[in-house]
Amino acid sequence: MDKVAIIGIGMTKIEADKRGDTFADMAWEAVNLALADAHMTIAEVDNVVTTSNDFWDGRTISCMAVGDATGAGQGKNTSCVEGDGTFGAFYGLTRILSGAYGTTLVTAHSKGSESVSSLITNAALDPIYDRALGLDMVTACALQARAYMHRHGVKPEDLARVSVKNHGNALRNPLAQLPLKLTVEDVLRSEMIADPLHLLDCSPVSDGCCAIILANEQRARRSARQPVWVTGVSCCADAYYLGDRDLAVPRSLAQAAKRAYAMAGIHDPAREVQVAEVYDAFTYQELMWIEGLGLAEAGGAKDRLERGDFDLEGPLPVNPSGGLLGGHPVIAAGLYRMAEAVKQLRGEAGSYQVDGAKVAVAQGLNGLCGQSHCVWTLDNRS
Amino acid sequence: MGKKRVAIVGSGQTLHRSRRPDVNGQELIHEAVQAALSDADLTLADIDAIVIGNMDHFEGINYVDCWSVDGSGGWMKPVIKLTTGGTTGSTLSIGGYHMVASGLFEKVLIIGWEKNSESDTTGAITTAFDPIWDRLVFAGAISGLAVEAQAYMARYGATDRDAARVAVRDRRHACKNPHAQLRQEVTIEQVLASPMLADPIHLLDVCPRTDGACAVIMANEDVAEKLCPTPDWIWGTANRHSYTYLADVNFGALDSMAGAAKELFAKTGIKEPRKQLQVIELYQPYSFAGIIWIEDLGLVPRGKGAEYIWSGATDLGGELPINPSGGVIACNPIGATGLIRCAEVSLQMMGRAGERQVPEVELGLSTGFGGCMWTDMMLHGKRKPE
Numbered sequence: 052m053d054k055v056a057i058i059g060i061g062m063t064k065i066e067a068d069k070r071g072d073t074f075a076d077m078a079w080e081a082v083n084l085a086l087a088d089a090h091m092t093i094a095e096v097d098n099v100v101t102t103s104n105d106f107w108d109g110r111t112i113s114c115m116a117v118g119d120a121t122g123a124g125q126g127k128n129t130s131c132v133e134g135d136g137t138f139g140a141f142y143g144l145t146r147i148l149s150g151a152y153g154t155t156l157v158t159a160h161s162k163g164s165e166s167v168s169s170l171i172t173n174a175a176l177d178p179i180y181d182r183a184l185g186l187d188m189v190t191a192c193a194l195q196a197r198a199y200m201h202r203h204g205v206k207p208e209d210l211a212r213v214s215v216k217n218h219g220n221a222l223r224n225p226l227a228q229l230p231l232k233l234t235v236e237d238v239l240r241s242e243m244i245a246d247p248l249h250l251l252d253c254s255p256v257s258d259g260c261c262a263i264i265l266a267n268e269q270r271a272r273r274s275a276r277q278p279v280w281v282t283g284v285s286c287c288a289d290a291y292y293l294g295d296r297d298l299a300v301p302r303s304l305a306q307a308a309k310r311a312y313a314m315a316g317i318h319d320p321a322r323e324v325q326v327a328e329v330y331d332a333f334t335y336q337e338l339m340w341i342e343g344l345g346l347a348e349a350g351g352a353k354d355r356l357e358r359g360d361f362d363l364e365g366p367l368p369v370n371p372s373g374g375l376l377g378g379h380p381v382i383a384a385g386l387y388r389m390a391e392a393v394k395q396l397r398g399e400a401g402s403y404q405v406d407g408a409k410v411a412v413a414q415g416l417n418g419l420c421g422q423s424h425c426v427w428t429l430d431n432r433s
Numbered sequence: 434m435g436k437k438r439v440a441i442v443g444s445g446q447t448l449h450r451s452r453r454p455d456v457n458g459q460e461l462i463h464e465a466v467q468a469a470l471s472d473a474d475l476t477l478a479d480i481d482a483i484v485i486g487n488m489d490h491f492e493g494i495n496y497v498d499c500w501s502v503d504g505s506g507g508w509m510k511p512v513i514k515l516t517t518g519g520t521t522g523s524t525l526s527i528g529g530y531h532m533v534a535s536g537l538f539e540k541v542l543i544i545g546w547e548k549n550s551e552s553d554t555t556g557a558i559t560t561a562f563d564p565i566w567d568r569l570v571f572a573g574a575i576s577g578l579a580v581e582a583q584a585y586m587a588r589y590g591a592t593d594r595d596a597a598r599v600a601v602r603d604r605r606h607a608c609k610n611p612h613a614q615l616r617q618e619v620t621i622e623q624v625l626a627s628p629m630l631a632d633p634i635h636l637l638d639v640c641p642r643t644d645g646a647c648a649v650i651m652a653n654e655d656v657a658e659k660l661c662p663t664p665d666w667i668w669g670t671a672n673r674h675s676y677t678y679l680a681d682v683n684f685g686a687l688d689s690m691a692g693a694a695k696e697l698f699a700k701t702g703i704k705e706p707r708k709q710l711q712v713i714e715l716y717q718p719y720s721f722a723g724i725i726w727i728e729d730l731g732l733v734p735r736g737k738g739a740e741y742i743w744s745g746a747t748d749l750g751g752e753l754p755i756n757p758s759g760g761v762i763a764c765n766p767i768g769a770t771g772l773i774r775c776a777e778v779s780l781q782m783m784g785r786a787g788e789r790q791v792p793e794v795e796l797g798l799s800t801g802f803g804g805c806m807w808t809d810m811m812l813h814g815k816r817k818p819e
Contacts, residue, residue, distance in 0.1 A: 052536070052537065053436070053536075075677075104489075104495070105488070105489040105490055105516065106489060106495040109560065109564075110560050110561060110564075111488060111489070111490045111518065111557050111558060111559075111560045111561040112488070112516070112517065112518035112561040112803065112804070112805060114516070114517060114674075115518070115561060115674075115676070115677060115805050116563070116677070118674055118675070118676070118677045119677045123674060124674055124675045124676060124677055125675065126673065126675065126692060128670075128671060128672050128673075128696075129672065129674050130515060130517065130524055130527065130528060130672075131515060131516055131517050131524070132513060132514065132515055133486075133489070133497075133498070133514045133515070133516045134496070134498060134513065134514055138513050138514075141511075141513065142513055142515070142528060142531070142532075144535075145531045145532050145534075145535035145537060146531045146535075147535075148436060148534075148535035148536060148537065149436055149437075149530070149531045149534035149535045150436040150534065151531065151534070151670075171495060172495070174493060174494065174495040175494070175495040175496040175499065175500065176500075177494075177500060178492075178493065178494060179457060285511065286511040286512070286513070287509060287510065287511060288498070288499065288502055288507045288508065288509070288510060288511070288512040289502075289508070289509065290502060290503075290508055291499055291500050291501070291502050291503060292503075302509075303509065306509060307511075417496060417498060417499055418496050418498075418499030418500075419496075419499070422499045422502075423498065423499055423512060
């Protein structure tokens, strides 16, 4: 793969209800932050990929709402990915690799405050065979959490430790929505939403927009900012029907990670990666995805977590930003992971900076129970 | 222009009908995928990645890329979903092009589909527009098109009889296309006598809504000629999605098409499109567009579209046949419609378009149009691009 770098990032603060902002207002803010970060003007953006979801936005052709704000509607070539922002970035990357463009602006936005999460995620189920069962994202993921816990002897306390860590990390991230100082008991005492998931095991549904700017090698080397290089990327989709999958095994994530690491020349990710930003929509997911990403053995994440390995001061900090538990603008969440990884690799993460981070992994996903994953490996060394 | 040159090596279309109660969405997708794989003599194991798209609210299914893997064959493969409204199908073909040109994937399967019978199409389209400023004054796709037609008629004195001539052309062409949904010749009088839907658009001026899917397989230059003796080479793409609010539209001309055409033709060295192109599959959802948009394409000067249509130049057998497939007026599974344009041009380039084949084609153009006055474009060639 030719060299491509991330040369600009922009994130709005993640909030429960940005009542004063339309989709376009959020996109305008994130895009201008990214342009300022990259010391670029919109004229230097060769093409734009926006990422949105018609169900979450309550609009057909939801990308239309941010056309002007992202510059997509201003005489540029453009496209729209529907899914997590990491997939939008993936398509944006291929548009550069194709040779057609030197830079791609990628955005992803969502306003959970204007949406009904249970209805929207229930609509992901097949209308004939399983929608009427009433499953939604939370209840489907509760099934997966139970399957994973049963397989590896994971206890509710193990899940709770993820919540304590990530909400605690969020205390240091000014963009996070839910900075909380918690104990394991606080998590276990919080309301049971869908057994075994307590309220504090679940991420919120938030408002936010993230933008990143990708550049080919030539443009990245000319950039005013230190480029963060994309060394590997891959995505992979598992089966749709939950009954067709072994829910306790993140098979498609492992496959995507394997391909991404192969591209990056990473042989032992648990040793070679210094920081990970993963899609912790629920506490159990962080443990599962850590294992799927090869950062711990299957079933081994809980022990490493308990030892403090994934803490900010540990050998392999996971979600130092606070992750999705700290704020979860659906669709944008994976792109926030990439932008947070960039901050770490630039050494700009302030009080949640991981010392000496050189290699980061960021992950996003689509569908129920992590059906389809996108994995990025990033490196600050040219 | 790309890192890897890219060609279309196969395509497939489903049986297109106004209602396909015999299949569910996944089965409809599967039908197109199997047709494309068999056309290219490939199996799913040969496919490296999948690009799929539709318009969610027409079926009411969220995360379609995930839900559809049993039909698309995406299991344990990279799958991405692109959605841009009416342009979805053409956006998909452009997406497949970039994925292959990137060098990351050798062969990519591109799928556009829609099961329009499962929803209230106009109800769904109306939600595309800004809930505060536009939605209350804008009902579905046809009203905006009627405004465009009226504005053009007022500017240039064109009539609904001129537009009817375009409908007659496309509906005649459709009779030669076994994939078309509506295969019936009509006369100008029949078009003008058909019910008025939104003045000046008559029923026979406008596209139907269709259940159907289309799949296209693209491959890079390392394998394309091994897979297909006459691959359809992609010379370039351009698009403009330049509209957010109704008041931004220059009704009476399609600025997005003029902008995309200018860029695409400049990039690919097309100086006189009317002379250099031999076939166009225009995403033309209603007959008036057949007059207006060929001006934006630069085929004829402003105001001269109708004259060119009446000359017969765009009929099969004319100097530059447009929509030999019968076009969108004859068949419109929305998320697939733009991709069908691309597939149809590929058949023309391969010399495999049967009764609707245009003789001696060297370069062809496929376009996509969305309800927000957007344009996507792809230039196809018989020869490998420089």
